[in-house]
Amino acid sequence: MTKILQHRRKLERSQNVKILASVIDWTVALYVVVPALVIGFFLYKDFILNISTSWIVHMPLVLFIVLLFIITRIGTIRTYLQRADRLFLIQNRKQMIRLKRAGLYWTLSKHLILLGTGLALLSPVFIIVHHITILELLSLLLLLFTTNFMKLLFQLKLRKWQQLVSNMFMCILGTVCFLYVPIITSLIYLILLAYCISYYNKHYVYSTKFFDQQVELDQVAFYKWQSLLFQIAPELRSQLVPKLKKPRLLWKNSKRMFRRSDYLIEELVCKTMLRQKQYLFGYLRFLLSGIGLIIIVPAWAKMIMLGILYFTLRSMMQSVIQQILEHKIWSIFQVSNEQIHAASRRLLKGFVDLPLLCILIIFIISLVI
Amino acid sequence: MMGVLPIVDGHVTIGTYGYVPERPILYEYFTLWEHIDFYMRVGGKENSLTNRANELLKIFQLDHKLHDYPTTFSKGMQQKVMLILAFLDKHSTYILDEPFMGLDPQAMRKLLTILEELKAQGAAILMSTHALDTAEKICDRFILIDHGRILQQGTLASLRLAVKQNEASLLDIFDTLLEENRHD
Numbered sequence: 001m002t003k004i005l006q007h008r009r010k011l012e013r014s015q016n017v018k019i020l021a022s023v024i025d026w027t028v029a030l031y032v033v034v035p036a037l038v039i040g041f042f043l044y045k046d047f048i049l050n051i052s053t054s055w056i057v058h059m060p061l062v063l064f065i066v067l068l069f070i071i072t073r074i075g076t077i078r079t080y081l082q083r084a085d086r087l088f089l090i091q092n093r094k095q096m097i098r099l100k101r102a103g104l105y106w107t108l109s110k111h112l113i114l115l116g117t118g119l120a121l122l123s124p125v126f127i128i129v130h131h132i133t134i135l136e137l138l139s140l141l142l143l144l145f146t147t148n149f150m151k152l153l154f155q156l157k158l159r160k161w162q163q164l165v166s167n168m169f170m171c172i173l174g175t176v177c178f179l180y181v182p183i184i185t186s187l188i189y190l191i192l193l194a195y196c197i198s199y200y201n202k203h204y205v206y207s208t209k210f211f212d213q214q215v216e217l218d219q220v221a222f223y224k225w226q227s228l229l230f231q232i233a234p235e236l237r238s239q240l241v242p243k244l245k246k247p248r249l250l251w252k253n254s255k256r257m258f259r260r261s262d263y264l265i266e267e268l269v270c271k272t273m274l275r276q277k278q279y280l281f282g283y284l285r286f287l288l289s290g291i292g293l294i295i296i297v298p299a300w301a302k303m304i305m306l307g308i309l310y311f312t313l314r315s316m317m318q319s320v321i322q323q324i325l326e327h328k329i330w331s332i333f334q335v336s337n338e339q340i341h342a343a344s345r346r347l348l349k350g351f352v353d354l355p356l357l358c359i360l361i362i363f364i365i366s367l368v369i
Numbered sequence: 370m371m372g373v374l375p376i377v378d379g380h381v382t383i384g385t386y387g388y389v390p391e392r393p394i395l396y397e398y399f400t401l402w403e404h405i406d407f408y409m410r411v412g413g414k415e416n417s418l419t420n421r422a423n424e425l426l427k428i429f430q431l432d433h434k435l436h437d438y439p440t441t442f443s444k445g446m447q448q449k450v451m452l453i454l455a456f457l458d459k460h461s462t463y464i465l466d467e468p469f470m471g472l473d474p475q476a477m478r479k480l481l482t483i484l485e486e487l488k489a490q491g492a493a494i495l496m497s498t499h500a501l502d503t504a505e506k507i508c509d510r511f512i513l514i515d516h517g518r519i520l521q522q523g524t525l526a527s528l529r530l531a532v533k534q535n536e537a538s539l540l541d542i543f544d545t546l547l548e549e550n551r552h553d
Contacts, residue, residue: 246400246437254402254436264410268399275398329396332454334385335411 004095005102008080016225032312039301046298048124061130065140065178069171072118074111074148076221077200078103079214086215090208100205100214104197108149115144136178139186143174146193153196156204156213247275265335265343266350269324279320286313287355294359302363306356314352321347385412387455387463391470391497393447395439401450402435408454418457425453428479444471456483463487465496469503481507505539513543520546 047054079100081089089096119126119141126132132140147170154166177185204210220227251257251274257267273279290309294302321344396404405422409415426432429449434442439450448471455463469477484494484507498504504511505525512522521531521542529537532545 244438245441252436254400254406256406261410261413261415264407268396268407271403272398327396328394331390332388332394332451333407333411 004089004099005080005106008082009106012222015222019226032308035304035308039297039304043297043301044121051124051128056125057129062175062179064125064130065175066171068140068144069147069174072115072144072148074107074152075224076107076217077152077204078107078221079218081211081215081218083215083219086211090211093208096208097205101201103218104200104205108197111148112141112145115148116141119144136182139182140178142186142193143178143182143189146189146196147171147174149193149196153200156210250274262339263343263346265339266346269321269343269347272324273320283313283316283320283351286316291359294363299367306360306363309359310352310356313356314348317348317351318344383462385458385460387458387460387465389448389451389455389463389465389468391466393439393444393451395447395450397438397440399438400436401431401439404439404450404454405457408457412458414458422453422457425456428483429453429476445473445476448472449476452480452483456487459490459492461492463492463494463496465494465498467498468496469498469500477503501539501543511539513546515547515550520550 051057080103081100085096089099119137123137126137126140127134150170151163151167154163154170158166177189204214246252251271257263257270273283287309290305290313294305294309297305325340399407405426406415409418409422412418423432426435429452431446431449431453434446439447442450448468452468455465468480472480481503487494488507488509494508496504496508510522510524511528513520513528521528523531525539528539528542529535532542532549534541534545537545
């Protein structure tokens with residue numbers, strides 16, 4: 001059975017890697033992910049070293065705990081079931097139980113590790129600012145873990161409004177327990193957790209009553225990263241064709257954008273950017289979120305952020321231009337390679353170099369003033 | 370070049386050519402006029418080609434659709450856009466892949482007239498088509514192909530001689546060759 005689990009996990013991993021590879025090539029990895037990790041480390045270090053003067057000191061502990069209870073969640077208990085299992089695997093009850101049980105323990109272990117890591121990263125806030133002991137922190141971990149598992153059971157068993165009420169009650173109960181009697185309630189929560197696990201085993205592992213529901217939930221979890229990526233960048237789905245019969249705004253009467261008649265590829269790319277909203281919004285999202293980050297990070301990180309923005313925006317524009325140049329229309333529009341190279345250079349200057357130069361000038365002026 | 374040795378490898382270099390693909394290739398974010406304008410600008414000939422563009426637009430009755438996206442046109446209208454782009458500039462070579470597909474009878478007649486004009490001007494036209502009766506009327510030489518294999522090639526007279534049928538149409542010749550090929 002572990003073989004089936006391993007095989008299905010491998011399949012999921014390879015799918016996620018493929019999706020990631022389609023958006024993060026080595027240039028993005030080199031210029032964005034690595035610097036982001038380095039900057040993240042130094043920002044975190046800065047935050048910890050100056051924690052006594054940071055804004056977080058003014059945040060009441062009770063609010064902090066309530067927020068933790070609200071935002072943390074398990075997601076889905078993975079079963080790794082597939083639709084075809086209704087035909088084959090369902091006939092072998094023992095194997096099916098082993099697969100679902102392995103899925104349960106895998107999900108719980110992963111959540112425990114993630115929750116533990118999150119609390120470990122936040123531990124300076126608890127220990128330095130709120131003087132909480134390690135033992136109390138561990139009890140918080142247990143309270144959060146049990147509450148999240150219970151929230152998941154509510155999701156499977158209760159109606160929406162019942163879920164809302166129950167979740168709120170569990171959050172308040174967990175907060176009160178942690179603030180007043182953390183150690184004793186931990187023992188009670190441990191018993192509760194054991195009961196929840198046995199309940200889940202009885203109703204969802206040993207029983208096949210909820211097979212279809214479990215398959216649906218697992219499929220959603222399987223395509224989680226893919227769905228998230230398409231939500232963030234819908235332009236990756238496909239090159240969408242405009243639904244209108246004719247352009248409504250700007251250059252609607254087929255007028256030229258540029259006076260120079262040799263700026264023809266530039267015109268094609270610019271009009272495509274204007275008429276294919278996903279391209280335009282993708283570009284603006286990149287540019288504006290980059291500017292936003294440059295504004296909020298400390299002075300020393302601004303230049304690094306500017307560099308990162310330059311390379312990401314350039315990669316993004318290059319991929320947009322490449323996508324346009326891969327269109328079949330170029331078998332009809334017989335342009336030379338020289339024309340393409342010259343146009344690409346000018347487009348990158350206009351879409352990347354110029355806006356970033358403006359940002360740099362504003363940044364320097366703000367430093368001088 | 371003499372046809373003594375079979376061609377096994379090599380390149381054919383031709384200059385710019387007029388091309389009509391089997392299925393219309395259109396740019397989703399360009400209007401009809403933008404397609405034509407882009408095509409004229411590629412060769413830097415917009416001044417000399419504007420009149421020809423307007424003439425072709427009138428011939429194929431698309432002059433009222435200038436600012437619409439051709440991707441929203443019917444199949445026949447999209448084919449007309451392809452024909453306009455292919456015949457906009459004067460070329461020495463034209464490659465036409467199923468140019469009659471989706472055309473109404475009136476447009477087909479206009480296309481035949483244009484092809485006759487280009488032929489008279491000395492242009493080489495390589496056309497691939499299933500409309501054998503139409504091809505018989507306008508083409509000088511034929512290559513009959515079945516499943517990627519050349520069955521016979523030459524002028525109509527030489528093809529008739531090959532199948533030993535003096536009055537046979539191109540379709541009859543093709544049928545005979547297919548039958549012979551099956552028996553072989």
